[in-house]
Amino acid sequence: MADAMDVDSDAPRIQINLSTRDAAFAVPLQTVRVQTSLRRFGLSTLVNHLLESPKPIPFDFLIDGQYLRTSIDEYLTSAGLSSEKPLDVEYVRAQVPPTYIGSFEQDDWISSVHLSSSAGAATILTGSFDGTAQITSLSGQVFAKTMPYHTQSVKAVTWVDQPSLTSSDPASFLTAGMDRTINLWSYQHSDEPPSSAAPLSATTTYISHKSTINSLSYSPSTSQFLSASSDNTIALWSTDSSLLPTVSAPQPTSFSRKRRRTTQKLPNTEKKGPLAVLTPHTAPVSQITHATDPTAAYSVSWDKSIITHDLVTAQVVDTRVTQHPLLSVTTLPSLNLIAAGSAARHITLHDPRASSGGQQTAVLRGHTNAVVSLARSPESDYLFASGSHDGCVRIWDVRRVAFSADTDSEDKTSGSLFLIKRESGVGKVFGVDWIRDVGLVSVGEDKKIQINRGELMADVTVLDQTGR
Structure with missing residues (x-):
């Protein structure tokens, strides 16, 4: 599944554990390897692929209580984390600003x-x-x-x-x-x-x-x-x-x-x-x-x-x-x-x-x-x-x-x-x-x-x- 997201096979990757609290978009807990260069759009594409959505749904991603607004790699660097350790990622339907x-x-x-x-x-x-x-x-x-x-x-x-x-x-x-x-x-x-x-x-x-x-x-x-x-x-x-x-x-x-x-x-x-x-x-x-x-x-x-x-x-x-x-x-x-x-x-x-x-x-x-x-x-x-x-x-x-x-x-x-x-x-x-x-x-x-x-x-x- 993650291979479909990889453009450069030599690019750094990390294992992520995808989950959600929204029953409408729930899939069995997914553990996948993705490029650390992925941002919100790439992760949203991945979740839509897992859901087999006929029409793309925009998603946001929470890591340790924070919305992901950078690439995964930038997040790991700012948080002082290693790409060797699996990362828990929660996905939620994106909210539109009022x-x-x-x-x-x-x-x-x-x-x-x-x-x-x-x-x-x-x-x-x-x-x-x-x-x-x-x-x-x-x-x-x-x-x-x-x-x-x-x-x-x-x-x-x-x-x-x-x-x-x-x-x-x-x-x-x-x-x-x-x-x-x-x-x-x-x-x-x-x-x-x-x-x-x-x-x-x-x-x-x-x-x-x-x-x-x-x-x-x-x-x-x-x-x-x-x-x-x-x-x-x-x-x-x-x-x-x-x-x-x-x-x-x-x-x-x-x-x-x-x-x-x-x-x-x-x-x-x-x-x-x-x-x-x-x-x-x-x-x-x-x-x-x-x-x-x-x-x-x-x-x-x-x-x-x-x-x-x-x-x-x-x-x-x-x-x-x-x-x-x-x-x-x-x-x-x-x-x-x-x-x-x-x-x-x-x-x-x-x-x-x-x-x-x-x-x-x-x-x-x-x-x-x-x-x-x-x-x-x-x-x-x-x-x-x-x-x-x-x-x-x-x-x-x-x-x-x-x-x-x-x-x-x-x-x-x-x-x-x-x-x-x-x-x-x-x-x-x-x-x-x-x-x-x-x-x-x-x-x-x-x-x-x-x-x-x-x-x-x-x-x-x-x-x-x-x-x-």
């Missing part, structure tokens, strides 16, 4: 984003520092905007029932913010943005928290949602208001009273309290997210901890304490991993299972400011994106990390695969989301929704793979 597609400006800083992916009705839901939320098309047309029920900035948004062109039922979404309240909104989607439309009105207001609400997570299978607050608590709610107690409206703050005098009188909403309030954290809770099992959730906090919750019993299942305040979290369920973004500019990977012993698995470095938002890839179990106050979005591949138990923590580090900068060139990134039908969307201080998608090979910095 190209800048476009950006759309709103009236104020954009704090959060959640994408809908219903067939024919993909939209972008955003929350803003002006106290409103907005629904935008992929071409930048505004479908709808909320009335200013929030008297301060909206900090979190999430779809409950996503828009659809095949159903007459209205969509709905939640917003939460610095005014300590959560609002539920109803929205009737149309494939044609209205030339003018009345702002959306809230139907229900959820009240419990005593400080800013930083995060929301909704579970479609249970019709329940979670909120995380700077008052150190997490609240559990249901979108079925009949299951919740009726409460009175919170007392307005001096800031909200001043803001309210400048706005129109708003229709009343029913006011509801939570099913339960969880108090395991000792500092502001930055983010909450449901696990694959909707009866469990993970939260991260400024108290440096990652906590696993049993939502049925409202009990703590597991607590992991890290070295730095944590600001964001996402799950990589097929890998049994949690990624947590920190105020110390890095991301740590953790195995949430009790049997893992509670140690962090790896550290991902590259951002130069706080990591405030994470979103996993819709196409690969191994990829996720991060947004940071350094004004950048980075894409990470966890296959670049050594996961063996006998590797010390300093070696278990990784640099990002791709770096995406703001088209505006300025401002912090506050939120990211990533779905197949839309792409990778980021929002931030520049007041813009920015869309990047893996379609063309341009406008994205492909980082050198030196572990930074």
Whole structure:
């Protein structure tokens, strides 16, 4: 097999052990001898030959957690290795850098984003520092905007029932913010943005928290949602208001009273309290997210901890304490991993299972400011994106990390695969989301929704793979 790759029979060769973790491209473990002058293209040709692919598939190659960006010989020289020793090479389908597609400006800083992916009705839901939320098309047309029920900035948004062109039922979404309240909104989607439309009105207001609400997570299978607050608590709610107690409206703050005098009188909403309030954290809770099992959730906090919750019993299942305040979290369920973004500019990977012993698995470095938002890839179990106050979005591949138990923590580090900068060139990134039908969307201080998608090979910095 390797002989077919050899042009010069006298050229230096090395034995390589080819393997992959992608079942779609797996072949029995192959040990072949190849020229050390081979680069990525030659190795990709070899793998396609082994797979008998009718159409060539581009592959990347990982050696000891690093993408091969030179010839094998150059890699051996830089790593101080001998061609006499077999080399383990993992092949993965090549990732296309997400190209800048476009950006759309709103009236104020954009704090959060959640994408809908219903067939024919993909939209972008955003929350803003002006106290409103907005629904935008992929071409930048505004479908709808909320009335200013929030008297301060909206900090979190999430779809409950996503828009659809095949159903007459209205969509709905939640917003939460610095005014300590959560609002539920109803929205009737149309494939044609209205030339003018009345702002959306809230139907229900959820009240419990005593400080800013930083995060929301909704579970479609249970019709329940979670909120995380700077008052150190997490609240559990249901979108079925009949299951919740009726409460009175919170007392307005001096800031909200001043803001309210400048706005129109708003229709009343029913006011509801939570099913339960969880108090395991000792500092502001930055983010909450449901696990694959909707009866469990993970939260991260400024108290440096990652906590696993049993939502049925409202009990703590597991607590992991890290070295730095944590600001964001996402799950990589097929890998049994949690990624947590920190105020110390890095991301740590953790195995949430009790049997893992509670140690962090790896550290991902590259951002130069706080990591405030994470979103996993819709196409690969191994990829996720991060947004940071350094004004950048980075894409990470966890296959670049050594996961063996006998590797010390300093070696278990990784640099990002791709770096995406703001088209505006300025401002912090506050939120990211990533779905197949839309792409990778980021929002931030520049007041813009920015869309990047893996379609063309341009406008994205492909980082050198030196572990930074």
